[in-house]
Amino acid sequence: MTHADLAYLCAASALAGLIAYTLLGGADFGGGVWDLLASGPRKSQQRHAVGHAMGPVWEANHIWLIFVLVTLFTCFPQGYSALCVGLFVPLHLILLGIMLRGAAFIFRKYGAAPHHWGKVFGVASIISPVLLGASFGAVTAGGLRVSAAGAVITGSDHVAPWLQLYPLGCGILALSTCAYLAAVYLVVETRGELREDFRRRAIFAGTATAALSAIVLGLAMRDAPWFVRQLLSFPAWPVVVVGLVLFASSAIAVFRRHYVASCACAAAEVAILLVGWGIAHREFLIYPDVQLVPAAAPSATLRFVLWSLPVGLILVLPSMWLLFHTFKREHLH
Amino acid sequence: MDRLAFARAQMGMSLAFHIVFAAIGIALPLAIFVVEGLFLWSGEQHYLRLARRWAKVTGLLFAIGAISGTALSFELGLLWPKYMQVMGAAVGQAFGLEGFAFFIEGIFIGLYLYGWRRLKPVTHWLCAGVIALSGAASGALVLAVNAWMQLPVGFKMDAAGKVISTDPSAIFRTYAWVVMSIHSTLACYEAVPLLMAGIYAMALLKGRRDAYCRSAMLVCMSIGGIAAILQPMSGDAIAKFVYRTQPAKFAAMEAEFETRTHAPMHLGGFPDLKARTDRDSIEIPDLLSFLAAHDFSARVTGLNDIPQALWPNVRVVHWAFDLMAVCGTIIAIATIIFWVEFAVRRQRVFEIRTVLWMLVIVGPLGLVALEAGWFVTELGRQPWIIQGIMLTKDAVTPSAQVPFVFFAFALLYVSLAVIVILLIRRGKYAPGAESVEVLR
Numbered sequence: 014m015t016h017a018d019l020a021y022l023c024a025a026s027a028l029a030g031l032i033a034y035t036l037l038g039g040a041d042f043g044g045g046v047w048d049l050l051a052s053g054p055r056k057s058q059q060r061h062a063v064g065h066a067m068g069p070v071w072e073a074n075h076i077w078l079i080f081v082l083v084t085l086f087t088c089f090p091q092g093y094s095a096l097c098v099g100l101f102v103p104l105h106l107i108l109l110g111i112m113l114r115g116a117a118f119i120f121r122k123y124g125a126a127p128h129h130w131g132k133v134f135g136v137a138s139i140i141s142p143v144l145l146g147a148s149f150g151a152v153t154a155g156g157l158r159v160s161a162a163g164a165v166i167t168g169s170d171h172v173a174p175w176l177q178l179y180p181l182g183c184g185i186l187a188l189s190t191c192a193y194l195a196a197v198y199l200v201v202e203t204r205g206e207l208r209e210d211f212r213r214r215a216i217f218a219g220t221a222t223a224a225l226s227a228i229v230l231g232l233a234m235r236d237a238p239w240f241v242r243q244l245l246s247f248p249a250w251p252v253v254v255v256g257l258v259l260f261a262s263s264a265i266a267v268f269r270r271h272y273v274a275s276c277a278c279a280a281a282e283v284a285i286l287l288v289g290w291g292i293a294h295r296e297f298l299i300y301p302d303v304q305l306v307p308a309a310a311p312s313a314t315l316r317f318v319l320w321s322l323p324v325g326l327i328l329v330l331p332s333m334w335l336l337f338h339t340f341k342r343e344h345l346h
Numbered sequence: 347m348d349r350l351a352f353a354r355a356q357m358g359m360s361l362a363f364h365i366v367f368a369a370i371g372i373a374l375p376l377a378i379f380v381v382e383g384l385f386l387w388s389g390e391q392h393y394l395r396l397a398r399r400w401a402k403v404t405g406l407l408f409a410i411g412a413i414s415g416t417a418l419s420f421e422l423g424l425l426w427p428k429y430m431q432v433m434g435a436a437v438g439q440a441f442g443l444e445g446f447a448f449f450i451e452g453i454f455i456g457l458y459l460y461g462w463r464r465l466k467p468v469t470h471w472l473c474a475g476v477i478a479l480s481g482a483a484s485g486a487l488v489l490a491v492n493a494w495m496q497l498p499v500g501f502k503m504d505a506a507g508k509v510i511s512t513d514p515s516a517i518f519r520t521y522a523w524v525v526m527s528i529h530s531t532l533a534c535y536e537a538v539p540l541l542m543a544g545i546y547a548m549a550l551l552k553g554r555r556d557a558y559c560r561s562a563m564l565v566c567m568s569i570g571g572i573a574a575i576l577q578p579m580s581g582d583a584i585a586k587f588v589y590r591t592q593p594a595k596f597a598a599m600e601a602e603f604e605t606r607t608h609a610p611m612h613l614g615g616f617p618d619l620k621a622r623t624d625r626d627s628i629e630i631p632d633l634l635s636f637l638a639a640h641d642f643s644a645r646v647t648g649l650n651d652i653p654q655a656l657w658p659n660v661r662v663v664h665w666a667f668d669l670m671a672v673c674g675t676i677i678a679i680a681t682i683i684f685w686v687e688f689a690v691r692r693q694r695v696f697e698i699r700t701v702l703w704m705l706v707i708v709g710p711l712g713l714v715a716l717e718a719g720w721f722v723t724e725l726g727r728q729p730w731i732i733q734g735i736m737l738t739k740d741a742v743t744p745s746a747q748v749p750f751v752f753f754a755f756a757l758l759y760v761s762l763a764v765i766v767i768l769l770i771r772r773g774k775y776a777p778g779a780e781s782v783e784v785l786r
């Protein structure tokens with residue numbers, strides 16, 4: 014296998030980790046959003062449902078992000094280093110959000126000033142997905158420039174590359190996607206009127222996500238035209254089309270109250286669209302200066318990482334199955 | 347303070363915070379595994395109550411440890427981007443393996459904490475075993491990266507500093523990794539149960555005499571005691587390794603300025619960098635040479651033969667080393683006293699106030715030794731971030747926001763620490779927490 018093949022495989026592994034993080038950890042962020050926006054006569058039941066759904070799984074879900082980071086810095090250390098310099102502020106804020114969210118969740122459960130920590134939990138759950146989305150946007154839009162020597166040049170006009178319209182649009186899209194995922198999952202995990210509450214929220218978040226996608230696509234045509242071209246050319250476009258069909262299916266399924274189907278379609282949709290993003294972005298780690306293959310670590314390291322994956326997953330996947338089987342099984346009947 | 351100082355302070359603060367939770371996450375599950383096993387074997391309810399109480403504490407502390415661990419995985423790259431370019435390619439895969447261990451740990455923590463009712467008793471107990479194993483494995487794998495920073499192996503760089511070829515399993519074949527991971531794992535098994543024994547000794551002093559406290563004490567003193575007796579041996583092995591590979595650190599540990607055979611050991615004292623001597627220290631002839639190579643006439647390189655620019659902070663490293671050694675010795679002696687008393691007086695040992703007070707005082711020393719030992723390793727490696735390859739000052743981020751970030755995170759860590767301590771002291775949590783956490 015050539016060095017380039019290995020590099021692409023490693024990038025694909027990182028993307029797979031990112032998909033898992035979005036589907037699992039992203040939904041936990043979305044749960045925080047619905048906790049913050051809990052309203053109506055069943056306010057506290059809504060919050061309880063969020064806590065109940067996240068309780069046993071959020072720590073394991075969150076580890077997918079660590080997996081993505083580690084895969085990136087092991088396999089693409091040059092690019093990762095540039096990301097760390099160029100996105101110093103947003104990455105720290107993302108970290109702060111993740112830390113505060115976890116701490117707030119656990120403190121609230123252990124009875125420390127529940128109201129206060131509930132707010133922190135909700136607000137922190139918004140910060141991290143928005144800034145993660147914005148960081149992706151900044152990288153795609155070419156806001157982060159890296160010199161040939163590897164030094165980072167962050168915007169000649171001293172404006173942070175992530176504080177632009179298109180990256181922030183990506184951030185809000187990421188947030189609403191998380192909220193949508195959380196809502197369709199919560200519909201499956203609840204019953205009766207509570208379920209109706211989350212169904213309405215799913216419809217709202219789904220509509221918002223669809224509208225935001227259109228807006229972000231428009232912004233991308235202006236700020237990241239290369240990326241839109243990639244997205245609309247082969248082999249990315251069929252993947253994107255499948256993703257959109259799945260999105261529509263999940264929306265229809267929510268309307269028709271086929272909850273498990275809507276849940277499956279929504280998860281598949283997000284996964285497929287991220288695959289589409291990965292295919293469109295495949296040549297670059299940081300557009301336009303850091304290309305994926307030249308930034309990769311030596312082949313021996315990439316091989317080691319790729320071999321360790323099946324070994325690790327043989328341990329992790331059955332454990333994960335046991336976890337979800339133990340705590341989520343009854344919802345699927 | 348400049349950018350480098352802030353970045354170092356932030357990294358040090360994050361590590362000093364995380365190391366406590368990491369140690370608890372490694373040692374407490376083992377203690378839980380033991381008491382829940384004792385419950386299944388004997389059917390005595392107080393073992394079950396202990397397991398549940400400790401599980402609750404674990405639930406809180408593991409979550410905080412996972413958070414502070416996440417902070418570290420971000421900060422390594424954010425604060426030290428140049429270091430990451432080399433470390434990532436050369437030894438990042440150790441973090442990858444650690445990630446899998448952490449995954450297993452996180453999954454089984456969820457199963458354990460929420461599975462009291464849903465899992466069969468034996469399955470539930472085995473979950474604690476898996477947590478204990480994966481916690482220890484995860485610690486040992488992280489230590490591979492640390493060992494690599496002390497003894498960088500398995501990679502080649504070109505003139506521009508880019509890693510061009512690697513041998514990813516090289517670090518796992520080094521003696522350094524083996525002794526360092528044994529030493530630090532034992533430190534966790536020593537520090538945390540000792541601290542718990544101190545807490546239960548306090549409860550006994552306050553008049554609690556039930557089987558709950560007594561069993562807790564015995565379990566903690568068994569785990570902590572075994573570790574405390576083994577620890578000096580692993581420390582000795584590390585000292586020999588440091589002597590061979592990091593002479594500046596070894597000399598700083600002992601504030602030894604002169605290169606000589608029959609080198610004496612300096613206890614305490616005030617290392618005087620101008621006069622190049624350890625003022626007012628107690629000298630034990632030949633002992634340093636013996637510590638270095640099990641040979642009273644071994645030649646030890648002094649700081650005088652190392653350029654001063656490459657010295658670590660001699661005072662801090664020397665004092666931290668002495669603090670660690672003294673704490674370790676006190677703990678080992680206290681452990682022996684406790685078990686001798688127990689062998690003689692059996693259960694009446696729990697009524698001897700001097701023994702109980704001894705355990706209360708010795709309790710926190712394990713954590714003190716753990717932090718001090720970590721100071722020796724990391725500050726002793728300075729000014730290098732990767733020994734002999736890259737200086738810490740060359741690795742730091744060019745970002746101007748480092749001071750802001752430092753203050754924000756300092757505030758965060760202080761708040762987290764205060765709240766965690768308050769929550770644990772409160773002991774019984776808010777009404778309803780019980781049903782959510784344990785009895786579902």
